[in-house]
Amino acid sequence: MILTDREIRTAIRKGAIVIEPSPSEKAYSSTSVDLTLDSELTIFNEQKDDFGILTVLDPTNRKVDAEEALKSLTTKITISDDGYDLPKNKLILAFTKEYIDLRQDTKYAARVEGKSSLARLGLSVHITAPTIHAGFDGCIRLEIVNHGPLPIKLRHGMPICQLSI
Amino acid sequence: MKKLKVKEISEGLHRSEVIVSVHTTGGDEGLVLDRRSLQNGYIAVGYPIRVDGDSYLVELPRETSSGSWRVWVDGSQLDAAPEKEVA
Numbered sequence: 001m002i003l004t005d006r007e008i009r010t011a012i013r014k015g016a017i018v019i020e021p022s023p024s025e026k027a028y029s030s031t032s033v034d035l036t037l038d039s040e041l042t043i044f045n046e047q048k049d050d051f052g053i054l055t056v057l058d059p060t061n062r063k064v065d066a067e068e069a070l071k072s073l074t075t076k077i078t079i080s081d082d083g084y085d086l087p088k089n090k091l092i093l094a095f096t097k098e099y100i101d102l103r104q105d106t107k108y109a110a111r112v113e114g115k116s117s118l119a120r121l122g123l124s125v126h127i128t129a130p131t132i133h134a135g136f137d138g139c140i141r142l143e144i145v146n147h148g149p150l151p152i153k154l155r156h157g158m159p160i161c162q163l164s165i
Numbered sequence: 166m167k168k169l170k171v172k173e174i175s176e177g178l179h180r181s182e183v184i185v186s187v188h189t190t191g192g193d194e195g196l197v198l199d200r201r202s203l204q205n206g207y208i209a210v211g212y213p214i215r216v217d218g219d220s221y222l223v224e225l226p227r228e229t230s231s232g233s234w235r236v237w238v239d240g241s242q243l244d245a246a247p248e249k250e251v252a
Contacts, residue, residue: 059232068175068195095181106211133227133234135226137202137226141178141179
């Protein structure tokens with residue numbers, strides 16, 4: 001069952017779901033609520049093919065901490081007022097500005113999905129991991145890829161994805 | 166509701182995040198959390214799903230670095246005296 005906008009608002013009012021800052025009226029559709037882009041982006045560094053040797057990530061190797069590996073492979077930037085031009089075929093990591101808390105009533109889980117207006121330009125916001133499990137709390141990490149033919153400008157605070165609960 | 170002891174390792178990718186280590190019966194696992202989830206070195210894990218002697222199967226609020234949602238932990242990692250009650 002997917003909650004309607006009225007049911008989402010009721011759940012928020014009762015404290016069963018927390019979304020901070022509170023979404024504007026305009027952020028709701030009949031069965032979802034839009035979330036916005038935080039100003040902090042994580043950009044992958046260019047990987048050099050020195051002497052024919054490429055770095056390979058092995059997620060099954062338990063000696064490698066994936067988060068530490070990500071830190072060493074990436075650079076954090078803040079989106080300026082001019083926005084950030086996401087090149088085509090590039091993956092970046094981003095976060096929603098909103099903090100979500102699904103710990104209060106564990107019958108709720110959610111799915112983060114893209115927005116069709118951005119998808120038409122070639123922008124995807126997650127890579128095969130849309131489920132926000134019951135018991136989650138935090139800002140939602142987005143895996144943003146520009147599949148389109150041109151760079152796409154990202155601005156902080158823009159509606160970037162939608163949450164169904 | 167049980168709380169699981171975790172050890173803070175470092176900052177996460179985002180300013181809201183923190184990376185902690187969970188001591189499971191199979192070794193330490195890295196876990197990314199929102200800083201607000203961390204309370205005096207513990208995180209909420211609800212009720213254990215299974216109990217086997219003094220080992221407890223608990224569900225974490227997020228997936229560990231190696232992809233596990235549920236991990237077996239020693240009773241000493243849970244707050245207070247864990248009940249034998251399961252979810």
